[in-house]
Amino acid sequence: xxxxxxxxxxxxxxxxxxxxxxxxxxxxxxxxxxxxxxxxxxxxxxxxxxxxxxxxxxxxxxxxxxxxxxxxxxxxxxxxxxxxxxxxxxxxxxxxxxxxxxxxxxxxxxxxxxxxxxxxxxxxxxxxxxxxxxxxxxxxxxxxxxxxxxxxxxxxxxxxxxxxxxxxxxxxxxxxxxxxxxxxxxxxxxxxxxxxxxxxxxxxxxxxxxxxxxxxxxxxxxxxxxxxxxxxxxxxxxxxxxxxxxxxxxxxxxxxxxxxxxxxxxxxxxx
DNA sequence: CACTCTACCTGTGCGC
DNA sequence: TGCGCACAGGTAGAGT
Numbered sequence: 489x490x491x492x493x494x495x496x497x498x499x500x501x502x503x504x505x506x507x508x509x510x511x512x513x514x515x516x517x518x519x520x521x522x523x524x525x526x527x528x529x530x531x532x533x534x535x536x537x538x539x540x541x542x543x544x545x546x547x548x549x550x551x552x553x554x555x556x557x558x559x560x561x562x563x564x565x566x567x568x569x570x571x572x573x574x575x576x577x578x579x580x581x582x583x584x585x586x587x588x589x590x591x592x593x594x595x596x597x598x599x600x601x602x603x604x605x606x607x608x609x610x611x612x613x614x615x616x617x618x619x620x621x622x623x624x625x626x627x628x629x630x631x632x633x634x635x636x637x638x639x640x641x642x643x644x645x646x647x648x649x650x651x652x653x654x655x656x657x658x659x660x661x662x663x664x665x666x667x668x669x670x671x672x673x674x675x676x677x678x679x680x681x682x683x684x685x686x687x688x689x690x691x692x693x694x695x696x697x698x699x700x701x702x703x704x705x706x707x708x709x710x711x712x713x714x715x716x717x718x719x720x721x722x723x724x725x726x727x728x729x730x731x732x733x734x735x736x737x738x739x740x741x742x743x744x745x746x747x748x749x750x751x752x753x754x755x756x757x758x759x
Numbered sequence: 760c761a762c763t764c765t766a767c768c769t770g771t772g773c774g775c
Numbered sequence: 776t777g778c779g780c781a782c783a784g785g786t787a788g789a790g791t
Contacts, residue, residue, distance in 0.1 A: 489784060489785080491785095523768090549785080569785080569786085570785095571768095571784080571785055573769085573770090588769095606768090606769060606770065607767095607768045607769050607770075607783090607784090608767090608768050609769095609784085609786085611786095644761095645761080646760090646761065646762090647762085650761085650762075653785085655786080662784080662785070663784060745762075745763075746764075746765095747783095748783075748784085
């Protein structure tokens with residue numbers, strides 16, 4: 489599932505590819521499944537056709553593509569969320585369609601930006617300004633400073649797992665990295681945020697930062713070979729019943745808040 | 760405010 | 776072999 493590190497990897501791939509996405513003009517918009525577009529489909533197709541991609545950035549798990557109209561400076565933005573199984577590729581135009589391709593921008597120079605998504609949860613939509621989306625998000629989990637993190641934590645009384653998953657607290661962390669962060673911080677997923685000592689709070693921030701930095705460097709997670717994209721090795725996610733890499737105890741898998749949660753009952757004691 | 764549940768999707772892997 | 780079904784999970788929105 490693409491979380492912050494995987495989305496960052498997509499961004500860096502699109503930004504560094506040559507020939508680049510930036511500067512490409514959209515010749516045609518192919519919508520192969522209508523539900524991929526949130527909002528009015530015709531409006532999006534009309535706005536993007538003929539426009540030129542001028543910038544790309546990421547906030548949490550969201551990607552934003554800036555477009556300039558070919559005749560003026562009016563800018564529109566395409567927001568995109570990969571959800572669980574979405575993938576983005578900049579490909580030669582003749583490879584612009586696969587079995588699960590939902591949406592494609594046919595570009596100049598024989599290129600295409602292709603959005604594949606087997607489970608079809610991912611979405612693209614048009615916004616006048618990215619802030620329409622980011623206003624409801626917390627700061628990016630990779631960029632948030634320790635002081636800002638501690639400020640946002642203060643006064644909250646919430647279970648750590650749902651808190652880290654809450655995109656309005658910090659943006660970018662999903663189910664996999666939540667489990668990895670809490671394992672590294674040696675904190676039980678159901679610990680209440682206001683019960684943490686200041687040392688534990690700092691450890692939580694440092695763990696979040698370290699795990700995300702390492703995963704970005706590794707270009708995403710590698711989960712028992714399921715994900716080919718990255719090489720970040722998970723220590724608890726998907727390892728229920730297997731030995732903890734620190735103490736050898738069996739990793740537990742339980743459902744907390746409708747989500748599979750993996751943790752070591754010894755390294756992450758319930759308090 | 761904090762939490763729970765449901766809907767949205769479809770490929771995978773299990774039991775029978 | 777093949778069928779049915781639980782499961783995976785990010786987000787929105789409604790409910791407790």
